Amino acid sequence: MAKYGPVDAFLIVGGKDLTGHTFVLEEASEQIIEETHALGDSWEESLPVGVARHMLTANGGLYDDAALGLIAAFETSQFPTPTKQLVCFGMSGNDPGDEAVMLNGTYVAKWKRMGSRDALTKAHAEHVITGDRKEGKLIHGRSDSETSASGNTEGADSVDNLASSANGATGDLHVTALTLGGYTSVTFKVRDSVDDITYADLIAFANVTVAGTAERATAAGTVDRHLACSWLFNGAGSGQSVSFVIAVNRG
16 A cells, blocks of 8 residues: 655645645545534434535745745735635645646635744645535646746656546646746647547647746546647747646546
């Protein structure tokens, strides 16, 4: 039986990679229930109301002002009103084919700063996502930085789902770092294949010009057995680099 540790976990919030800013990551889901026992009943009774909520706790990270870090993700996300966020995290690896939990919904953070004598200032965030939760797989992991002007993960880095599926797919893109080097933007796509040889476009995301960008896109119909992704820097330039995460859930 496989066992996992800190190196296998990751947390991306709205295109901001918080993996290295988080000491403890806890996940919890619950069904909301309502008490239904009446006056005079001798035992408590409750029934589910048919609504669930998902909660994450990112505990004990160092409080700093790193670009696209904790402050940008948490402290400013709750003022003046809660925001809608894409969140992607996992506990069992950062490579293509590893599990990815994909959250999308209204995002509320309870944000704390903790200062103590003889210690660095810590940060703690509890956040509730009131939206959908999807189980997906990473198509492109957070640890890979791409420096070629175009490329794909077809072949050796593609993800084999063992069979095709018939109910479409949802793809989440998080761009955590980007150097355009003179190029105007980057295009990302999810591609599928029956045989891991011939690929076709399945999901296309909007062109990206800045890091800290996140987008959800969908495809309908049949999704072939093998999945991969592609990237393309548009225009002309040099010294380009991009770090991104793509996760896909099959419907």
